[in-house]
Structures are given as structure tokens and as C-alpha cells.
Amino acid sequence: MSWKYDVVVVGSGIAGPIIARNVAKAGYSVLLLDKKPAIGSPKQCAEGISIRVFDKYDIPYDKRFINREIYGAKLYSPGGYELELRYKEVSGVILERKVFDKMLAHYAARAGADVLARTEALDVIRQDGKIAGIRAKHEDEPVEIYADIIVAADGVESMIARKAGINTYAPPHEFDSSYEYEMLIEGFDPDLIHLWFGNEIAPRGYVWVFPKDEDRANVGIGIASDHPETAKYYLNKWLRENGIPSRKILEINVGVVPVGGFVKELVKDNVLVVGDAARQVNPMHGGGMAEAMEAGTIASKWIVKALEEENLSLLQNYTKEWWETDGKRLEKVLKVRRVTEKLTDEDLDLFIQILSGADAEKIASGDYAEVIKALLKHPKVLMSRRRLSLLKELL
Ligand SMILES: Cc1cc2nc3c(=O)[nH]c(=O)nc-3n(C[C@H](O)[C@H](O)[C@H](O)COP(=O)(O)OP(=O)(O)OC[C@H]3O[C@@H](n4cnc5c(N)ncnc54)[C@H](O)[C@@H]3O)c2cc1C
Known part of the structure; x- marks a missing residue:
């Protein structure tokens, strides 16, 4: 033929x-x-995808492929600090x-x-x-x-x-390995996506809960693909440590994500x-x-x-x-990732703690400069030469 x-x-x-x-x-x-x-x-x-793409790329907002409308995100540090970024309007959807x-x-x-x-x-x-x-x-x-x-x-x-x-x-370092369950999960606000950070939780990456329903979500993890342990190991550890029943699994997905x-x-x-x-x-x-x-x-x-x-x-x-255009933007994001890769668990605790007390509206608008400014004002940042130089790399 x-x-x-x-x-x-x-x-x-x-x-x-x-x-x-x-x-x-x-x-x-x-x-x-x-x-x-x-x-x-x-x-x-x-x-998960931003609400903006539907108008921007002329895609119908069709309920047949929209599981849930999302109003923001909640970030969790390794030591248990939380940062909630909630919008009045729908900010994204889980498809x-x-x-x-x-x-x-x-x-x-x-x-x-x-x-x-x-x-x-x-x-x-x-x-x-x-x-x-x-x-x-x-x-x-x-x-x-x-x-x-x-x-x-x-x-x-x-x-x-x-x-x-x-x-x-x-090179392999420019990829993340990911592992994900679509599963029954309860106890998380289903109007937000939830992200957990920490070097013992998800090396270089994060654990996510993206709600598709009141009690059903994509629960997954991404970690550096050249890490000696597997993404599955870290995800199961997280479920165990958080007392989340791990035998309510509807689907399993494994994937590789380019991150640079x-x-x-x-x-x-x-x-x-x-x-x-x-x-x-x-x-x-x-x-x-x-x-x-x-x-x-x-x-x-x-x-x-x-x-x-x-x-x-x-x-x-x-x-x-x-x-x-987008390449230039993503190069900047890559620079931020290279810095965040160097953060210790104590840094993550401190930064999430500081940001939760900062101007949430500005931070929620995704303005990196505002995030850095809020962090740079804090004495525990000002007094640490390492933290200062990490943050200055971002300016
Ligand atoms: C676990 C995981 C979670 C993710 N979560 C998100 C998220 O929440 N939000 C987000 O925006 N992105 C997310 N991503 C990334 C997102 O899925 C991809 O960036 C996106 O799908 C890229 O679209 P694409 O069209 O480039 O490629 P793909 O969507 O991968 O499509 C490529 C297609 O090519 C086909 N194909 C491959 N080889 C051949 C061949 N030889 N002949 C014919 N067909 C072929 C495949 O079957 C596939 O359908 C996630 C990725 C993973 C792995």
C-alpha cells in the first residue's frame, strides 16, 4: 500500500x-x-491542566472529558507546613x-x-x-x-x-520517572490539587493527589530517573506513612517525564x-x-x-x-528547578512556612519575583549565606 x-x-x-x-x-x-x-x-x-488552554487553543469546554474543576493548590513541606493557594474562580481542571x-x-x-x-x-x-x-x-x-x-x-x-x-x-538526569495510581482516596479537599515535597518523600520531585471525584484521584509521584530507588518504592512508602489504604487501585500508570x-x-x-x-x-x-x-x-x-x-x-x-517565546520561558523555569533541586528539607520547611505568611494573592498569581522577595525578607534566609546565594541565582 x-x-x-x-x-x-x-x-x-x-x-x-x-x-x-x-x-x-x-x-x-x-x-x-x-x-x-x-x-x-x-x-x-x-x-491536570490550566483552564486557560480551552480558549487559547480553541478547544471546546466539553463536560465529557472534564472530571473535576479545580480552584487552586495546596503544598506540603516535609515537616508538615502547608501553603494553600485558593482562587475564587476555577483555575484548572482534571481531565x-x-x-x-x-x-x-x-x-x-x-x-x-x-x-x-x-x-x-x-x-x-x-x-x-x-x-x-x-x-x-x-x-x-x-x-x-x-x-x-x-x-x-x-x-x-x-x-x-x-x-x-x-x-x-x-542524559538520564533530564528525565523523571513517575508512578501513579488512580485510586479511591479520602480526606483531601477535592477542589484543590495537593503536592508534597521533601528529599525523603520524592527526591527532586513531588507526590501529587489530583482529584477526579470527591473520593477518587490520580495519586502519583515523579522522582529523578537516575535515583537508585524506584518511583513505585517512594509512592508506596508515602501511602504507608500516611495511612492511606493501598488496595483501592483502579488503574496503574508508569511513565517517563522529560524535565529539561x-x-x-x-x-x-x-x-x-x-x-x-x-x-x-x-x-x-x-x-x-x-x-x-x-x-x-x-x-x-x-x-x-x-x-x-x-x-x-x-x-x-x-x-x-x-x-x-515558550523556549525562553521554559529555560527560566529550568533555572528555577536547578535551584530547587539543591534545597534541603529544612529549606523546604522554612520556605513553605514563610510563604504561607506572605501575600498569598501575589504568590498565587505565580509571580516568581514576589516569591523570591518574600523569602529574601526573612531573617533565617538573610542569615544564611547558602540560602541567600541560592535565591540570588533566581533573580
Ligand atoms: C505520570 C505522568 C503524569 C503527567 N501529568 C501531567 C499533568 O497533570 N499535566 C500535564 O500537562 N502534563 C502531564 N504529563 C505530561 C503529559 O502527559 C505530556 O507532556 C503530554 O501528553 C505530551 O503530549 P504529546 O502530544 O507531546 O505526546 P503524547 O501525549 O505522549 O502522545 C504521543 C503519541 O504518539 C504515539 N506514538 C508513539 N510512537 C508512535 C509510533 N511509532 N507510531 C504511531 N504512534 C506513536 C503514542 O501512542 C501517543 O499516543 C504527565 C506525564 C506523566 C508520564
Whole structure:
């Protein structure tokens, strides 16, 4: 079998369907494919996302994929200090990704894209020194898919970009290992997400409870992937130490989260890499859905321009624009993560204690400068040269 499209998009998670929808809307032929027999399943996600993405990326606010509306977050230090950031309005939602991803693909199909589940990209096709398409397996049948433009939106395990000659290498330290139960859990305010920090709780990362219901949540952990113990070990320890029954488990997810080492060159000739495949993830909390949407939006803008003007060199503008905008922002976030990585449990206790007494509204607005200012005023910070120099690294 052999097919021909203007664009082929490998991977129908978050970035892929956004691109396929935008390219189809502009009138070009596009194929979106995913190796999963059911797009969206299984999920590998805590499913939390900001409320802002729905308007920003033109995604319907559809109750079918919204489990719960969230009004803020509660942070817990190792010594038991708490910082609650509660908003009057809904600030985010916990999705049902099995439905959300499928619906994103459905919107792409509705806009005119072809969509094929259970279709796995195996390799790129090279012709006359150029990438002419991809070799795939569609329901066990081999197929050659020719396209002018190829998009690697194939997630953290991406191999299409690498096969096309894009350097996607990052050392193990730039990844977190995560382990998550969707489970029955009681006793936590279901209107907030809950995050626990501490070097004995989750080395470099955190434990999360993201409520999907009054008494059901994604309960997970992310830790540095080069740590000698496993994420599962730390999650089970946390459940035990907090007296949370661990035999009410509805689903188990294991995953790897890129937390830095963003891919530098996002385009090679006619091949683009987007989303987790390019490690376009917030390195502080490991969330990457909004980032995949943003990168997908920028990439699709330049794909459409390149097709309109029949000039594939315009695709390079995706690299440029991403690095000048979201890339720049994420580099700053990475700098913050590198500092927080060095915090001791005593630092975490002190900082959360100080912030809980500071101007919560300013802190809740996510203004890093306000956070640093509040911390720098405290005598226990002023009197510690180490703490001062850590915080000054952030200014
Ligand atoms: C445990 C965990 C919790 C997380 N929690 C959050 C959270 O709460 N909020 C948040 O914003 N982010 C979270 N993330 C990150 C988020 O899931 C990703 O950043 C996001 O899904 C990236 O979207 P994507 O489109 O780049 O890739 P993906 O969503 O991973 O999609 C890639 C798709 O490509 C397909 N694919 C791969 N290889 C091939 C192939 N060869 N052929 C065909 N198809 C292929 C896969 O089947 C998959 O469907 C979490 C991640 C993990 C692991």
C-alpha cells in the first residue's frame, strides 16, 4: 500500500491532533496516525491542566472529558507546613485523557484530517537524500506514507525525529520517572490539587493527589530517573506513612517525564519534532500538555505558511519562534528547578512556612519575583549565606 499526503503527523496525543486540525482547516491534506488501538488509552498522565488552554487553543469546554474543576493548590513541606493557594474562580481542571485525546483527534477528523488508530510508524523513507515519508504498519499491513512534511509528535519515546537525523539526545538526569495510581482516596479537599515535597518523600520531585471525584484521584509521584530507588518504592512508602489504604487501585500508570534538555533544532529539512518528543515540558512540575499545544500551534502556523508559499525552508521559523517565546520561558523555569533541586528539607520547611505568611494573592498569581522577595525578607534566609546565594541565582 502507498498513500500520499501534504503532511503526515505521527502521534495522536496532544501536539499531533492540534497540528492535524490546524493544517486540515487551512485546506491541506493531512494524515494523523497513532499506534494505539484506542487513541488516548492507556493514559500516562495526572490529567491536570490550566483552564486557560480551552480558549487559547480553541478547544471546546466539553463536560465529557472534564472530571473535576479545580480552584487552586495546596503544598506540603516535609515537616508538615502547608501553603494553600485558593482562587475564587476555577483555575484548572482534571481531565479524562482517554476521552480528551480521542476528542482532539475527532476535532482533527472533523476539520478534514484523516485519522488512523492502530497505525505504527516504523521508519522514515529516504529518497534522493531527502525524507520522503514514513514506513508504517496499519493494522498489521505494511504501508508507505509519502508526504511533503513529516511531524514527529510521538511522545517521550520518539524515534521518528532521531531517524530523520534530529539530535534528540538528553542524559538520564533530564528525565523523571513517575508512578501513579488512580485510586479511591479520602480526606483531601477535592477542589484543590495537593503536592508534597521533601528529599525523603520524592527526591527532586513531588507526590501529587489530583482529584477526579470527591473520593477518587490520580495519586502519583515523579522522582529523578537516575535515583537508585524506584518511583513505585517512594509512592508506596508515602501511602504507608500516611495511612492511606493501598488496595483501592483502579488503574496503574508508569511513565517517563522529560524535565529539561529541550531539543535545540526542532526542524530538519521537512521534518519537525513537537511536544514531549522535543521535551517541550515544564521542567519544574513535569506538565507538558499546555506546552505541547503551544508548540503544536507554532509548528502548524509555519507548516501552513510553508505549504502556501511552497517554500519548505520557512519551517525553520518554528524553531526560531518557539525558542524566542515558550523556549525562553521554559529555560527560566529550568533555572528555577536547578535551584530547587539543591534545597534541603529544612529549606523546604522554612520556605513553605514563610510563604504561607506572605501575600498569598501575589504568590498565587505565580509571580516568581514576589516569591523570591518574600523569602529574601526573612531573617533565617538573610542569615544564611547558602540560602541567600541560592535565591540570588533566581533573580
Ligand atoms: C505520570 C505522568 C503524569 C503527567 N501529568 C501531567 C499533568 O497533570 N499535566 C500535564 O500537562 N502534563 C502531564 N504529563 C505530561 C503529559 O502527559 C505530556 O507532556 C503530554 O501528553 C505530551 O503530549 P504529546 O502530544 O507531546 O505526546 P503524547 O501525549 O505522549 O502522545 C504521543 C503519541 O504518539 C504515539 N506514538 C508513539 N510512537 C508512535 C509510533 N511509532 N507510531 C504511531 N504512534 C506513536 C503514542 O501512542 C501517543 O499516543 C504527565 C506525564 C506523566 C508520564
